[in-house]
Every structure is written in structure tokens, then in C-alpha cells.
Amino acid sequence: METKPTEISSSKMFGGFNKRYKHYSPILGCNMTFHIYFPPASSTSNKVPVVYFLSGLSCTDENFIIKSGAQRAASIEGVALIVPDTSPRGLNVEGEADNWDFGIGAGFYLNATEEKWKNWRMYDYVVKELPKLLSENFRELDTSRASISGHSMGGHGALTIYLKNLEKYKSVSAFAPIANPMNCPWGQKAFTNYLGTNKADWEEYDATSLVAKYHDVSATILIDQGEDDKFLHDQLHPHKFEEACRGAGVPLLLRLQPGYDHSYFFIATFIDDHIKHHAQALRLL
Template identity: 55%
Template sequence: MTSPLTLVSENRSFGGWHRRYRHAATSTGCDMTFAVFLPPQAENGPVPVLYWLSGLTCTDENFMQKAGAHRVAAELGIAIVAPDTSPRGANVPGDPDGAWDFGHGAGFYVNATQAPWKAHYRMHDYVVHELLALVEANLPISPRRAISGHSMGGHGALVCALRNPGRYLSVSAFAPISNPMDCPWGHKALSRYLGEDREAWRAWDACELIAGAGERLPLLVDQGEADSFLAEQLKPDALARACAAAGHPLTLRRQPGYDHSYYFIASFIEEHLRHHAAALHG
């Protein structure tokens, strides 16, 4: 049987393999590219997996090249899958103003309902359903899953876990956009993808989802205190209030001196990987 995956590139890394694949995606109506790190243990059978969702302007390449995660993932026997952050292609509309915080590279991990975005911008379905089924059917990856992400991807990780109880064994985030209904990035994205009815936005906001969450999966969140987006865009205090009100377990670690960059992610990714390994191998 012909594989639905086309291998784009591969690199040996810490005894395992970093590979990039391209495939035709039905949920987004375009070709999608994703990266996977397979640890050495994958040569002997399926391994558990961490899905990583990246932030605004990123592709599948940013995390794999900058986070320094392969060494620890190889030690722990965990695969990492990193999808792109949006649909792309000549037929996929981008920001009509050419801005970087909407459209290409800024899918926000929602299912758009408004034209012209709804034909392609269904990143939630892609990440939660199509991508999982694809990698578990074609790669030595088991259905023992964790999810994490950064900024827009941190928002995506929280929302994917909260909306889909039982699908992931653990969740974490770096500097997530915690309350997109109440920040400029979120307002721009949600109003265009979902329309102006703010009630429709609640299903895509972690702070709104916490109260009715179907499981109380503990949240691990790291936030740099020198992050230039902290006050206006990220709103960790809103997440803390929502978790406290709902009795939802949250470990919010405020890291002095750290900004929004991959230097921040690389500094704490090992602790996140070990957090996920405890659940994935438990």
C-alpha cells in the first residue's frame, strides 16, 4: 500500500531520526508539512508522543531546530510531532493587510466558520483528529499522547486538551495566549475566523473552557516575567483566576528575566518533557 506521507527530509539526531513529511490534508484542504522526532526506542516498536504546537509566524521547523528537545526525548523514549501553524498555499487566503498575526502562520488552532477562512482554516480538526490518525497509522507512534505549545500554540495546546477529554494524558504550555477573548491578537483572529458574535469565541478560550472541563488534567505553564507580550496579550493571571474558581489544578511558574523567545523554551523544555514522560509512561 502506498503511504500517504511524502518524506521531505531526514536527519540523524541523538540516535533517533528527525524527519519532515508532507501530505494532502482533508481538514485544511491543502498540503500540510509536519516534523517528527523518533527516538531510538521507536526502532523496537511504537513509542508515546508529545504534540508540539508553535506560535505566530512559526512553521514545523522552529521548535525542532531551536528548542533543544531531542536529547531528552531520546533519553525518555518519547516521539515529538510538530505540525505547521496554519494551512498554506496559493489558494489559501492570508491576511488581507499583509500582517503577520493573522492568516498564514497564524491559524490559532480553531475551526473557522466564516468565509473565506472556513474552507481551509480548520487547524483544530487537523491537530486533534487528522494528524493523530495519520501518524499513528503510518509511524511507530502509539496513542499515548501529550500536548504542549508556545504562545499561540500554548493557547492551542490548552484548548485542544480542554475540549477533548481523554485524548491526551498531559498538557503544558509556554507563555500561552491564555485569554484570547480579551487580547488584541485573539480579538483579531477570533473575530475574523469565527465572526463578531463573542459567544462563539468562548469555545476557543482556555479561561472560558476551564469551568466546564470534562476532566481536571493538571496544567503546567511557564511564563517569562520579562516577556514583552505578557500584560497585553498573554494574560496568565486570568488563567490562574479561572483555574482557582473551578478548582482546576494549575502549576504556573513565573520565570524572572525570561522573555518570549526560544531561549526561554530551551531553558525549561527538559522539565516539561519529564513532566509529560511521567504521564506517558505511567
């Protein structure tokens, strides 16, 4: 099993390169792919900081790289984009591909505790394995300077990972995050299957619950939410997260964007703001 990353594609863009890699993940027990956008600055002697982007339900590591247009701002700001996949693949667990909102493409960035789904450990993959892999194999990257972002399920992942690891990430942002998964159908389905029925276990992966516990946040949390997002009222609940932040004294900028939906058209419209948000925080070191 080759744990070192192997390059499988490369495309030049805005003076830098989108590169896709595969490797065997001991944590997940399968082969995984991820993308890195190396900005032009990475070809100099200086290491560049990194921004992780976690994608949403049914996505792979390709969606954000192909559709977001984030590379333009990343090129200008001199930050690398790290885009992992959203779940283990190829394990052939019964039922893993029965639904688009659970199993393959739906890892929810947690560590499953139910035996059947024991390989679904995307939290450890994103927080531990992938940063170590990057630091050991890519001299261009300064993984000690890192920020994190995400969309929908990935926005949930970015918020929860950030709050529980404030020493690892300098800033966080999200597009239309599943902000209170304990209280929405997507989250309840995933948490029941991955974590069991103990709600106390669910709270460890719910940003609205975590904010009161991990409230020593200095950098403002940035969230963009489309007002015409069909999932806004049933699945996303940004206002519950906003209330929790207010109660905990956590700085939050929640921007409601009229007319925008849940798609990558929405992400592409505001991604430059998010890249600049992270670049500013990373430069403050």
C-alpha cells in the same frame, strides 16, 4: 493528491531521527508539512508515546525542531515529538499574508466559520486528521498515548485542545500561552475574522472560559511564563487563566521565570521539564 505522508528530510540527533514529511490534507485543502522526532526507543519492537508541540505566530513546523533542543530529553524519555505547521499554506486567499499575526502562520488552532477562511481548520487537523494519519502510517508510534504542549498561540492551542479532549491527551503544558484570547488584541483580531462577532463562539476557543466547563482535569497543567516577556501584560494574561483554574479546582503549576522573554532561548531553558512532565503522565497508563 497524495494523502499519505512522504519523507522529505531526515537528520540523526541524540540517537534518534528528526524526519520531515509532506502530505495533502483533505481537511485544510492544501499540502502540509510536519516533523516527527523518533527517539532511539522507536527502533525497537515497542511503540513509543507521542507529545504534540504546537508552535506560535509566524512559525512553521521547523522552529521548534531546530531551536528548542527538546530532542535530548525526548531521546532519554523515549517519547516521539510531533510538530505540525501552524496554518494552511498555498491557498492564495486574499489578505492571508498581509499580517504576521493573522492568516498564514496564524491558524490559532480553531475551526473557522467565516466563509472566506473556511480552510482554516487547524483544530480538526491537529485533533482528528494528523493523529489518524500517524496511526495509519507509523507503526513506531502509539498515538493512543499522547500529550500536548505549545508556545504562545500554540500554548493557547494546546490548552484549549486538551480541555476539550481530556480523553485523548494525558497531560498538557505551555510556554507563554495566549491564555485569554478573547481579551487581547491578537485573539480579538483572529476570532473576529475567523469566527465572526458572536462572543459565545469565541468562548469555545478561550482556555480561561473553557476551564469552568471542562474541569475534570486530573494531571497538573504546567505553564512557564517569562517575567520579561514583552507580550505578558497586553496579550498573554496567564493570571486570568490561573484565577479560572483556582475557581474550577483545576490543578495548575504556573511558574513565573524572572528575566526570561518570549523567545526560543526561554523555551530551550525549560523544555526538559516539560518533556519530563509529559513522559511521567504517559508512563502512568
